[in-house]
Amino acid sequence: MKPTLSVSDAALALPAPASPFKKYWKILRISLVERLVYRADFIVSTIFRFLPLVTSFLLWQAVFDGSQQQSLSGFDRRRMIAYLLMVQISRMFSSMPGLAGGIARDIRDGNLKKYLLQPIDMIAYLVSYRAAHKMAYIVTSALPYGLLFFLCRDVFDGWPDLLTLLAYAVSLALAFLIGFFFEATIGMIGFWFLEVTSFLYIINTVNFFVSGHMFPLDLLPPFWSHMLQLLPFQYLAYFPAMVFLEMKTGQELVIGLVMELFWAVLFIVLARVLFKFGLRRYSAYGG
Amino acid sequence: MPIIEAEGLSKTYRVYQKKEGLLGALRGLFRREYKEVRAVDNVSFRIEPGEIVGFLGPNGAGKTTTLKMLSGLIFPTSGSARVLGHVPSERADTFRRRFALVMGQKNQLWWDLPAADSFQLHREIYSLPTDSFTRTLGELTEMFGVESLTRQPVRELSLGERMKMELIASLLHQPQLLLLDEPTIGLDVVAQVTIQKCLHDYNESRGVTILLTSHYMRDVEALCSRVLVITHGKMVYDGPLAGITEQFGRAKLVKLQFEGSDSPEDLGQYGEVTSRLGPVVDLKVDRAKVADVLALILDRYTVVDMSVQDPPLDQVIARVFEEGRAQHEADSQRV
Numbered sequence: 100m101k102p103t104l105s106v107s108d109a110a111l112a113l114p115a116p117a118s119p120f121k122k123y124w125k126i127l128r129i130s131l132v133e134r135l136v137y138r139a140d141f142i143v144s145t146i147f148r149f150l151p152l153v154t155s156f157l158l159w160q161a162v163f164d165g166s167q168q169q170s171l172s173g174f175d176r177r178r179m180i181a182y183l184l185m186v187q188i189s190r191m192f193s194s195m196p197g198l199a200g201g202i203a204r205d206i207r208d209g210n211l212k213k214y215l216l217q218p219i220d221m222i223a224y225l226v227s228y229r230a231a232h233k234m235a236y237i238v239t240s241a242l243p244y245g246l247l248f249f250l251c252r253d254v255f256d257g258w259p260d261l262l263t264l265l266a267y268a269v270s271l272a273l274a275f276l277i278g279f280f281f282e283a284t285i286g287m288i289g290f291w292f293l294e295v296t297s298f299l300y301i302i303n304t305v306n307f308f309v310s311g312h313m314f315p316l317d318l319l320p321p322f323w324s325h326m327l328q329l330l331p332f333q334y335l336a337y338f339p340a341m342v343f344l345e346m347k348t349g350q351e352l353v354i355g356l357v358m359e360l361f362w363a364v365l366f367i368v369l370a371r372v373l374f375k376f377g378l379r380r381y382s383a384y385g386g
Numbered sequence: 387m388p389i390i391e392a393e394g395l396s397k398t399y400r401v402y403q404k405k406e407g408l409l410g411a412l413r414g415l416f417r418r419e420y421k422e423v424r425a426v427d428n429v430s431f432r433i434e435p436g437e438i439v440g441f442l443g444p445n446g447a448g449k450t451t452t453l454k455m456l457s458g459l460i461f462p463t464s465g466s467a468r469v470l471g472h473v474p475s476e477r478a479d480t481f482r483r484r485f486a487l488v489m490g491q492k493n494q495l496w497w498d499l500p501a502a503d504s505f506q507l508h509r510e511i512y513s514l515p516t517d518s519f520t521r522t523l524g525e526l527t528e529m530f531g532v533e534s535l536t537r538q539p540v541r542e543l544s545l546g547e548r549m550k551m552e553l554i555a556s557l558l559h560q561p562q563l564l565l566l567d568e569p570t571i572g573l574d575v576v577a578q579v580t581i582q583k584c585l586h587d588y589n590e591s592r593g594v595t596i597l598l599t600s601h602y603m604r605d606v607e608a609l610c611s612r613v614l615v616i617t618h619g620k621m622v623y624d625g626p627l628a629g630i631t632e633q634f635g636r637a638k639l640v641k642l643q644f645e646g647s648d649s650p651e652d653l654g655q656y657g658e659v660t661s662r663l664g665p666v667v668d669l670k671v672d673r674a675k676v677a678d679v680l681a682l683i684l685d686r687y688t689v690v691d692m693s694v695q696d697p698p699l700d701q702v703i704a705r706v707f708e709e710g711r712a713q714h715e716a717d718s719q720r721v
Contacts, residue, residue: 384400
């Protein structure tokens with residue numbers, strides 16, 4: 100008996116919602132099974148994801164020790180650690196490793212064909228596939244993350260209220276959409292330029308900084324902080340974390356969410372449009 | 387109504403001409419030179435329901451490009467195609483539900499999962515009702531003899547088994563048209579024969595129309611009553627397989643065994659001696675002269691055994707390809 104047998108049967112037995120989404124729900128379930136095939140890889144990568152976090156903690160420890168200040172732009176030691184932890188959760192939803200590169204590779208190698216031959220929509224397919232990966236990742240990392248948050252529980256001032264939690268959930272869902280469709284948009288560039296790796300590398304490096312993954316954007320001089328908050332990248336890490344920490348409230352929260360929705364819609368449309376024109380070019384110049 | 391109607395189908399690619407060396411590469415950054423390549427040139431044919439048609443041609447002749455145009459992956463530069471009553475490049479869902487394209491060198495199954503999971507996914511993608519899906523799947527796995535393998539991860543299957551799974555996956559939605567690009571490439575003879583037999587039986591029982599390319603003449607001989615031959619984008623033959631030999635094979639192979647342990651020396655005057663082993667001689671004789679030559683030889687020598695054969699089909703095809711190339715080069719020099 101192969102161990103994969105029981106895993107896949109269990110996942111395939113999940114209930115399915117009604118029709119038009121059924122196809123993509125199925126893709127999601129099968130992707131989930133696929134993701135669980137390499138269990139060791141899964142566990143190792145989950146554990147190693149914590150290493151950069153430890154270095155971040157130590158770095159900020161040193162910064163606070165050196166600066167003699169209790170607080171930097173409204174962040175004291177506890178807040179800073181809480182922020183760095185919450186950014187991990189944001190990235191759990193918004194990071195899309197390999198998505199753009201994968202799309203560009205499919206275009207270059209001709210694997211794109213399978214989406215054109217079958218009655219299926221490539222973007223919807225990839226969303227389902229990615230959602231499955233995210234689900235698998237969240238479920239399996241729940242335990243180590245739970246432990247980490249438990250150990251660091253002193254840095255939080257208890258749970259935020261229900262409304263904040265609701266806003267937080269919305270900001271995370273939109274973070275997933277912005278993360279996905281931003282990367283997908285970059286991947287579509289593969290229709291025009293076959294190689295997007297170096298471009299992606301630059302974006303990812305810059306992103307680490309401008310999304311607030313490295314530190315809260317408020318630490319920057321006000322001009323730069325405001326500039327970066329006009330960009331979509333802050334929603335990939337900074338904004339959801341700030342919502343949870345109740346540091347974006349009232350009008351600021353509402354405007355933030357509306358802008359987040361705006362960016363999500365913009366990238367959804369952009370990815371679609373590029374896909375459409377890309378396919379036209381692909382079909383004209385041959386695959 | 388024909389399943390496939392191609393009218394003057396042409397496809398021109400623009401190919402970037404890379405200059406040699408570093409300097410050339412640098413120059414290419416600013417100014418690129420392109421060459422137009424006519425991959426498919428004014429090709430017309432029609433295929434009726436239930437036919438199995440072989441599509442022959444040397445590498446780069448335009449076979450795959452034609453299949454891509456017929457399946458809607460690429461637009462024709464000029465000319466038109468109607469497949470199953472649709473314009474393929476519109477990629478309508480109703481069109482995509484009714485055909486399948488299988489490429490021998492590309493796989494559509496999920497590498498790390500058992501084929502059964504990929505089949506389930508196909509069921510959803512094509513919205514197939516569960517009971518008919520289960521029935522079709524049962525029939526297909528039995529036909530291909532792979533019932534026991536569908537729960538093994540695809541990466542653990544042999545090349546032949548994987549190809550069978552690919553074919554099963556492409557037949558699950560019961561397409562009316564099957565486009566196969568090199569379905570038996572790299573397979574051993576046993577697997578090749580199984581696949582030929584399955585395709586043959588499936589065509590008999592379901593009446594599915596098949597257009598297939600292959601470099602193995604055995605596939606074509608086993609399956610196709612009709613072949614299209616394309617070289618350098620141009621169609622050079624459309625007709626029954628046997629007709630190729632008549633049209634292009636100008637010589638026949640006469641095998642002679644003479645009495646005694648030796649053969650006469652002067653056979654060169656009758657035709658081309660292609661092999662001589664003691665008393666056994668292979669003689670290539672012009673088709674029209676076979677009867678005269680035989681009469682003369684029988685008259686002069688004592689012949690123990692003899693036979694007259696068509697030259698092997700792949701030799702004839704090789705000739706056709708060779709002539710196509712020569713023709714193409716002559717044409718391009720004139721331009």
